[in-house]
Amino acid sequence: MDIKHVNYFKSIVGDDNVFDDKPHLRAYSYDATKQRYEPEAVVFPKNEEEVSKILKYCNDNDIKITPRGAGSGFTGGSLPVNGGIVLALEKHMNEIIELDELNMVAVVQPGVINADLQKAAAKKGLFYPPDPASMDYTTIGGNVSENAGGMRAAKYGITKDYVMALRAVLPNGDIIRAGKKTIKDVAGYNVAGILIASEGTLAVITEITLKLIPKPRFKKSYMAIFGTVEDAMNAVFKSLANGANPVAMEFLDSLVIKALIQKLNAPLPTNAGAILIGDVDGNVKEEIDFQIDVLEKSFKENGCMEFRASSNEQESSEIWYARRNASMATTIYGTLKLNEDISVPRSLLPVALSKIYEIGQKYGLNVPCFGHAGDGNIHVNVMVKDKNDPVEVQKGHKAIEEIFKLVVELGGTLSGEHGIGISKAEFMNIAFNKEELELFRKIKHAFDPKGILNPGKMGL
C-alpha cells in the first residue's frame, strides 16, 4: 500500500493502530473457511469518528475496505478478496456501552463478543437469546452483519429480532442512525432492516442497540430417539403444531449418531435412526411440564422409541453431549467437510433430507446432517474422504450444487445462518432471478456507489 495512505491512516488512528507488516497482513487474511486473502494494511479504529474519516478517505482514494469482527465467518465475508484495508473493529470498539435494565436494552460497540454480552445481561437477570455456535468468540457486529442464528432460534428468533437500532458509517463517511430505543418506530425507511445481513457491504456498523428479555426462571432438557429420520422430522412439526414451543429442537441423523458412537463411545442406541435434543423453558414449573408433555406425546405418536427429560443440570449436560460433539465426530468420514447451512420450510425437512441422502449416494459421499430442526435449518456436511484427491473434491462440489438446487426448488434458502460471502456467491443465480439480483445491485449502489465496501461479496 502506498506509504502516503498508510501515513494518512496513522494520522487518524495513531501509529500503533495501522500495520502493513507481513505478520499482521497474514493474521488478518483468513476466516473460518480457511481461505487466505491478504489485505494491504490493517487499521484498528478507536471510535465512530475515526471510522468515518477512514471511510471518507478510502472513498475519495478508491481504496477497498473490508470490515472485520472476529473473522469467524463460514463464507469469507470478512476476507479482503480485492485487497485494500481490513478495518478491524474487535480491538478497540468492543465496549458494552450501556445495559439499561429499565428498558431491557443493551447498547454495544460492534466488537463486543456475543458471550460477553450474554454474561453481562445475565448478571442483571436479563437474556440475549441469539446463540450462534461461535458465540464464545464471535462479535455482535459480525452477528448483525450476517444475521446470525443459533439453536435458540426455534423459540427466540435470530439476531434481526433483537436489533432495535444501529449507528453506522456510509462509505462516503456519513454517520447515520437507524432505528430507535423504542419497541415501535415507523418513521422513515427501515434502514436497520437492510443493514442486517448485508455482510458489511453497505455500511460499517459502529453501534448496536439490542432488545433484551427477562431471563426465564426454569429450564429442562429433553432427548428423543427415533427409528428413522422421517419419523423424527414429522415429530418436529407435529409437536410444534400441537403447541410445543421449545427453546431448541436439534436433530442428529444416523450418520452423526454412528460417528458419535465410533469416535467418542457416546452412550447412544446403535439402532437409532435420528435423535432430537433440546430445551424448554418458562417462568413456572407447570409450563415446563406442559411443554415436556406436549413434546413427549407428539413424539410418541410419531415413532419416538425413547423419550428422556432432564431432572438436573448434570442430566441436561449429558443430553447435550451428543449435540455438542456432532460436528467434531463427523470427521471420521473424511478430511474435507463441505458444510452448508440450508434452510427449508419445516414441513419439507423429511423430503429435503431424503433427497440430500440420494445426492450423497449418487456421488458416493457420506452426508451426515444435523442442526436446527425446530426452525428448518440443517447443517449438511458433504464429507470428502481425502481432501488431496481432486476427483473426490470435485464430486463434493457437484453434490453441493445439486443440494442447493434442490433446496431452492423446495422454497428454501442457500443459507439460514452463514450468509453468502464468497463461498456461495456462484449460487446466487440459482436462488434469485435477474430482476432480484438487479435490485440488490441498485441497493448496493445507493449505499456504496464506488463499490469500495467489502467488494466481491454476495455475488454482486
Added chain:
Amino acid sequence: MDIKHVNYFKSIVGDDNVFDDKPHLRAYSYDATKQRYEPEAVVFPKNEEEVSKILKYCNDNDIKITPRGAGSGFTGGSLPVNGGIVLALEKHMNEIIELDELNMVAVVQPGVINADLQKAAAKKGLFYPPDPASMDYTTIGGNVSENAGGMRAAKYGITKDYVMALRAVLPNGDIIRAGKKTIKDVAGYNVAGILIASEGTLAVITEITLKLIPKPRFKKSYMAIFGTVEDAMNAVFKSLANGANPVAMEFLDSLVIKALIQKLNAPLPTNAGAILIGDVDGNVKEEIDFQIDVLEKSFKENGCMEFRASSNEQESSEIWYARRNASMATTIYGTLKLNEDISVPRSLLPVALSKIYEIGQKYGLNVPCFGHAGDGNIHVNVMVKDKNDPVEVQKGHKAIEEIFKLVVELGGTLSGEHGIGISKAEFMNIAFNKEELELFRKIKHAFDPKGILNPGKMGL
C-alpha cells in the same frame, strides 16, 4: 386522465375495473385523516401480472401511482396527493391463499382484512398477533406498508415480526420475491425488511407470507388504578423488569378517565390519576397466575390503589370497556383532535407525559393521552375546542410541533404506528439529519428512479 391511458388500463384489467367517473374518484380520495385528494382514475387489478403491466405502463408514461388498501391510515399514506391513479387492491386481491398448519404460516394477498386472517387462523388453533385498532377493516397490505402495531405489541411485537416473505412489483414492472417461507434466511439483502414500513413508496406488495403462532390456551384481563400518571408509568417498566410479560399493557390518563365518566358514566373512581388495563396469556393456568402475581406485586409497590383481575369473559369485557371507549370519550374536549402516536423508550414515559401536559397548558389545550404503555407508544390527543377557530387550530399545530421536538430529544420517534405519510412529512427534518434523509432519497431512487410510486410521501 388521457383517454388513451384509461383505455390501456381497461385492456389489462377489464372495462369493469377502471373508473374515472366522479363518484369513484371521490370515493377513493380520502382516508382516516379526512383530507381529500382525488385521483385521475381508479384501477382494480386482479392479480400480480396485471399490477406488473400497469406499473410498467405508468413508469413508461410518467403516470403517478398510489397503492391503496382500506384507506384507513392516519397520515395520508394512501392519498393520491399528486394525482395519477389509485391502484386499489382491496377489491380483487383479497384472498387468503394458504393457511399452512404444519409450518404455521399464512400466505395472503394484500387486500385481506386483518380480522379475517385472525379468524381464519383461529379456526385452526393458530394466532396472528398484530392487532391495530383498525383491524376490522384494515388490510394486511396496508399493515405491512405501515408496519402496523396494536395492543398486543407489548408481548407479541408488531407486523414486521411476522412477515417472513413478500412478493412485490417494482415501479418498472419487475416482479420480485423477498424472503422465504423459512424461519432463517440470510441469502441476499433483506429486501422484505426495507419494504415493510415503506408506505407504498418503493414497490407494490402483491403477496405476503406471515408467521403464525399456536394460540395460547388461557387468558386473563387486569385493571389497575393509580393516583398519578408517574406512578402508573413507573409501575409499567418495573413490572416488566420483574418478568411480567403482558399481552397488552394499556394506559389511560386522568383526562381520559374524566371523559369516560362524564360522557359514558363509566364506573371508574373519580380520584384515579391513571389506569392500566391489559391481558396476560399462557398455556397453563399457573403461568397466568404467575403473570398476574408479578403485575399485582410490582404495581402495588409502585402506588397502585386498586388491582383487579378478571375471572371470566364478562369481567374481562367490563375491564376493557374503558380502553375501548377512550378515543370516543375524548371528544368532550373539542371538535378537532390532533392525534399523534409518539413513542419513547419506556423508562422515559413519565417525563415525556409530564412535559406533554406542560406543552398543553402553555397553549391552553387539553391533551388527553392513552395507549400502549407496555411498549412506550402513546396516543397523544391535542384537543382543539372549536375546529372552526383558526387561532385555536394554529395553537394545536404548534403544540404538536413542540411535542415532536420533545419526543426526538428523548430518543423517541415521530410515529410508533401511523407512519409519516403527508401528515408528519414536515417534521422529518426534526427526526433525521441531512445524511439520513439523503440516504432515504437514495433508497427511494434505487427502487423508483422516476418517482412514480406514491409520490409526495414521507417528506422525500
